Amino acid sequence: MYLFPGRMAGKAIKSVAKAVGEYQYPWQEKLVKYKDELSKGVWGYWELGAWKPLGISARHRARLRKEVVLAGQDWPYDPARKEMRTKQKGHKCDRISAEKRAKTAELMQKMPEMLADYRKRKWERKMKAEEDAARKSLQE
Structure with a gap:
């Protein structure tokens, strides 16, 4: 019987592939x-x-x-994973200026109330000074 070399090689390859596939x-x-x-x-x-x-x-x-x-x-x-980085990227001056602009806008909303409080405190100081002056003049 004549064996073809291709046929034997095919069988050998199949047996090797089966052995490798079964190997864990x-x-x-x-x-x-x-x-x-x-x-x-x-x-x-x-x-x-x-x-x-x-x-x-x-x-x-x-x-x-x-x-x-x-x-x-x-x-x-x-190992346990670290927390995600929360530090922002970019230039610090850009972040600070944006925060300043936001704070300025917030303060501008409060400005009328702040001015009214300032005027009231100023008026109270003026009235107290006048009362103190009147007391001094009476005591003399």
Whole structure:
């Protein structure tokens, strides 16, 4: 019987593809093995005043994390995320001038009331001064 080289190569490729498709990265075993290392931090940790890198490389850690997440499990070893940055971008002088313009507009709305209060205080001071002067003249 004559075998075609293409036919044998096709079967070999199919068997290799089937083996690769069935192979899963053994993340469960790796997770158990490196559990202590992963809980120490993302990049490393301080021990007795010296910096110790993790026993697992960042590339393998990322691959393990990806496999765990793809399998639908949760990955508790990521550090807590910081709050979003609330500082605004741009020039400070632009923000301050906009705030000043807004405050000026607000104060202009209150201006008639403020002027009335000022006139009332001024009138009261004038009346008090006149009363004090009248008392002094009576006492003399």
